[in-house]
Amino acid sequence: MQFELSSEQQLLRDSVARFIAENYDVTQRLALVKADEGGSGANWQGFAANGWLGAALPEQFSGFGGSAIETAIISQQFGRGLVVEPYLGCAVLTGQTLLAAATPSQCERWLPGLIDGSQRLALAYSEPWSHGMPEIVQTHADHSPNGYVLHGRKTLVLGGPLVDGYVVSARLPSHPTSRGSVGLFLVRSDAPGLTATRLPLHDGTQAAEIVLDAVLAVEMLGDLEHGLPALREGLSHAMLSLCAELVGAMERTLEITADYLRNRKQFNVQIATFQSLQHRMADMAAETELARSMLFVALASFFNECANERYETLSSAKSFICGVARNVCAQGIQLHGGIGMTEEYSVGHYFKRAVVADVLLGTGTVREMATARRLQKRFSDARTDSTYARAP
Amino acid sequence: MQFELSSEQQLLRDSVARFIAENYDVTQRLALVKADEGGSGANWQGFAANGWLGAALPEQFSGFGGSAIETAIISQQFGRGLVVEPYLGCAVLTGQTLLAAATPSQCERWLPGLIDGSQRLALAYSEPWSHGMPEIVQTHADHSPNGYVLHGRKTLVLGGPLVDGYVVSARLPSHPTSRGSVGLFLVRSDAPGLTATRLPLHDGTQAAEIVLDAVLAVEMLGDLEHGLPALREGLSHAMLSLCAELVGAMERTLEITADYLRNRKQFNVQIATFQSLQHRMADMAAETELARSMLFVALASFFNECANERYETLSSAKSFICGVARNVCAQGIQLHGGIGMTEEYSVGHYFKRAVVADVLLGTGTVREMATARRLQKRFSDARTDSTYARAP
Amino acid sequence: MDFNVDPALVSFRTTVQDFLRNELPRDLANLPRSISSERSETADWQRLLTAHGWGAPYWPVNRGGTGWSVEQQIIFDEECAAAGTPTLDNFAHKLLGPVLNHFATDDQRAEHVGPTLAGERFWCQGFSEPGSGSDLASLRTRAQRDGDFYVVNGQKIWTSYAHRADWIFLLVRTSQSEKKQLGISFLLADMKTPGITVRPIMSIDGRHHLNEVFFDNVRVPAANLIGREGEGWSITKYLLNNEHASTAELPMLQVFLRRMQNLAVEIQLDGKALVEHPEFALRLSRFETEMKAVSMMVQRTAALHGQESPIAHAMGSMLKLRGTDLQQRMSAFIVEMLGDYGAVFYPCPHEGPATSLPLQELAAGAASEMFLRRASTIYGGTNEVQRGIIAKALYGF
């Protein structure tokens, strides 16, 4: 393993950092948030022009052929800048799910537009009461002479108000209970029967809740066998992106807070001279480095683990890093005092992103519960033929 | 409510405190622990002579007619002194269980000896894998022409190596599964078929594991209906005693640690001048006062709640206070540095007691799990006729 | 020690409950409870209480109050929160009130008490300044005597609800004496006085609670000085010292717990209510336990009211540490319980256009409250300041 960025990776990082520096200072960002449109179209076109939307998508579909590392590099800088455009939802989550699910010809049909920014798609997989877990699907797809017709309700569709179409997960009625029978369907956002409600999120990003009332799908992506695995793969990439974002957010929180402690005076001294605040910063830094280590665990899983293992690793990394980020960013506010609570100052917004991140893609607690269930299964599989339950 | 001690209560507290000051300084206590005999017989006779063994037992059975408040006052001072004699196990747990279970004539038979110190009894209710929960009973009692014959294994019998007899919980085979069919049986420690293994505990106190191989019981206490409720009542009193002990232990930890910080110099200054240590002490003090508040909640439940509610309140108080005590006492060690880790110095022993207390009478986590189950039941009972599971 | 419940308090609780059940109009009941209600609601509620003779529930009888004990006040606050009444103007009742009662002249009281209890005069508190947060005594807003007036120049910050207050009580520097605490005085000012400008500060919960208040040659009648010139610091200590048992904001914690209990059955996960999942049940039951402990700590703090001892001095600060920690964790857990909807920003019904988002009824306000609670460890003396107070009071460090 090699933890330093290669020179190419540094170039990518620097170019994203430059974009953030030029387009995402506190004032510019606040203006974007206040405009309440889920970011700027110009920024999105900038992302596309720089190749970031397809950074980790294959070259054969007009992507740039990078790996999860490129996603992490971009996301980390976006986390530092608190980017509000739906890179996570549309580029990473939808792009990678689509790639994992679709046939090559479907990829050729949908990915180039996604990558060049000419067409936005969002993934509609979560449902009221599924808490972001992809296996829980009540939306269903019926066969009709014209194709599949979808019924159901999806929520927290990231980037949802701004897209041309949705990738929707739905169960086929012929397999009502089996967890494997989930298909992914492409529907247009202007399809009859589809209504979308805009959900503004705390961090200035936007999602949608969509109701599908007999909506005719354009097509099913790939086959029924691979719907759920493809969702998990897309979620793995998205969770990685979120983890990297939060590491970036924590970095910035630490920088901003350290600066504040150096500049702020109380009782005639820099408040950085107070030992209890120094120690708090040290703890925050240590937690951040532990979270960064977890991000590396997550990255490594893309190179060394099978898809199922990777999904589990990413799930636990996501819960873990979100927990750390909530704490570190909350302490960032605390060390600022009153100013940290204001909308005009940046530090509070990192906390908001951490709170939203904890909810996205499966709340921390619910993901942890799923990881624990999986651990129980692992133990019960392993113990089938071992001595068990020995009396003392 | 009135949180200050009355003048009579102060007298009791002062007399216990005086006993501790005279008989339980660090050296004396260490000698008792090293002797490895579960405390001194002379101390026990002192407890009896002062009326402490029967402080909360009725006057009609030679007790002193006090309430849970007297138990708490004695226990808190015992916690400050880290008393190793089995007051908790023999006087409180066994005494109160016996009182709750037995008929008046049985009380007359057994309580006076327990109160005057002439006869020690211990409660054998926990079993391997019951983790201190009284409902889990595999020990069983068979009818025989001579009375009940017991089979099973009991563990963590507090004061167990030092007693004349045991109160043993066992299931009647006619009710093998019902949770209500638990009887309490008195057996002599020298009864044929009974073997006891001494279990030394970390804090210098002693328990026993006993194996009952067709042991003839002297008698059943009370009737089968009241075995489990009586156990719970005895446990409620014992958990209260433990809570009060830990509040005393935390008080002493804070006093000892504050003294140390004032006297210890590093970098040419009192370490009490370091802000991070000051703030740690403040947090420890705040947690201790919250724990003391919980002790008062526990005490109040003896006056204002029915037995079932009281048992639940005591369960959660016990988990809560043990958790706080482990943390506060561990920080007491930390603030001392190396000296805190030594057997010769007192502060580490408070931590040991907190660790043992967390295990006694049902480990913190297991008690919390039981409390959560009870909450689930409360909610499910309450919701029978309410609108539930509304869709968004 | 005596843990029997005082029957007088039981019957007092019944009295309050009866009053609320019978007298509280529907439009003032079951309101969502946060740090402060809308002004019009608070005004209506204040008038209703005053009409009932309960207009000053925290003041002594000889100052026109109910004369209730601290224990009774807590019961009153709990029951009001449970009934979902509006909040009162606590700047008037709990902060300024005791100061007026103790330090003001009869004339001053006569001027302010009537309109305040009639719901016509709302107050805000001008203490913090940009350069003086934890170091309050370093404040720099000057008040220069000019005949019968003080001319005030300077700036206050974090002034909650200044934008809807009629009057402000503020600390000003009236002399540059040796010790910075000695040059401070306590003034009352009409917010309509020329030269006072209020600039809103939006906070991260998306709402407008806070403000900056600028004073530009503001002429305040010298008759509005409370106590003597230079007495401001000791008045402030008196004012802050009244608030020990309130630092945990127990009624709010109780609101959180009820909300949590409600969501535990209303919110589903994978076909079952949250409470049916052992992990959620465990956390909920831990919160119930902690609430019992904190409630009792509030009682203990109330019982120490007015005593002079290290523990009496430190108890309010200790309660604040534990209470605010619980506020933050409970409000965060509520957001977690909402699942996906925890990420959604539900605009406050009073601010911005009316919307109807999914799960509005269960979820609205939960996240705002969580964000707002981050301030609880900052306002009223940061928790770091509280730790210093505790270490000094208890251990002389």
Added chain:
Amino acid sequence: MDFNVDPALVSFRTTVQDFLRNELPRDLANLPRSISSERSETADWQRLLTAHGWGAPYWPVNRGGTGWSVEQQIIFDEECAAAGTPTLDNFAHKLLGPVLNHFATDDQRAEHVGPTLAGERFWCQGFSEPGSGSDLASLRTRAQRDGDFYVVNGQKIWTSYAHRADWIFLLVRTSQSEKKQLGISFLLADMKTPGITVRPIMSIDGRHHLNEVFFDNVRVPAANLIGREGEGWSITKYLLNNEHASTAELPMLQVFLRRMQNLAVEIQLDGKALVEHPEFALRLSRFETEMKAVSMMVQRTAALHGQESPIAHAMGSMLKLRGTDLQQRMSAFIVEMLGDYGAVFYPCPHEGPATSLPLQELAAGAASEMFLRRASTIYGGTNEVQRGIIAKALYGF
């Protein structure tokens, strides 16, 4: 960045595993792992490694070591812990070794390396003194030059395993210079030298690890001075700086995790294995997650070895904060899992009479380890000292 696993490290791990499988005798395998094994076991293990050419696994080739990278060293340590080998004399290998390799003369190395790698010379470290804990540089043990000798007088404390060590490396004050750091020198002394007295200190885990060591006119040959007179402080900084990746004690954490996983199926509660209870499964899975993060943090710290940068300087301290916290929580959870048996003191098999208590096999040593781990936030620089180092290195505070 590159997260592909290095195939050379994979094959190195296999080599170590093969060696352990084939060469480790049964009486040195599957031993309970704690902070230090019995001397006789460690000696046997040292001899076995030396015979295999691995006698100095952490040293460079030109000093008779294996020349392994930090990554290889970690793998070696992990596999040894997994196989339950004895521990090595880490005072010799990880603390003194680098000092000998870097500062000692050839003669000094010739004298000490051979016996040490033959398992015949055990070392202890004489740094702390009763008056100098966190403030190490304030040490007062004096060494006065007298011809070819230093005459040492003073007292050391917290000297681990002094009671079974043959030699001690210690810091002494050789001059009262202006700056206290400059008067310190680094000496080696034979523990059999007249005037050295060792007094045991029992620790709260019920075992004898620690000692006081008294020096009463102890004549130490001047040839045993390492480096120059007055160079002791910089040697010490060099010594402590070598240890960054070890501060988490990762192999021990892995032992804890395996023990926990074993108890999760072996221990029952109410008729089911602990792991079948969701609450226990949740905690176990959180520990598994944290272990992954800490393991990676160890790798990152290893990769920073030898670099000069704020993060390289602070990383070992940050790892210590997180690693020791995890040690304490994991060892405590293990005790919790034991239920009633968590309260039982199982005497160490090597100390005191052999006993056989219920659940001995599963439970013995667990609680001792938990008590001992309370020291992990104290030794090697308290965690408070580490926080100061971090704040200074990263932020210049």
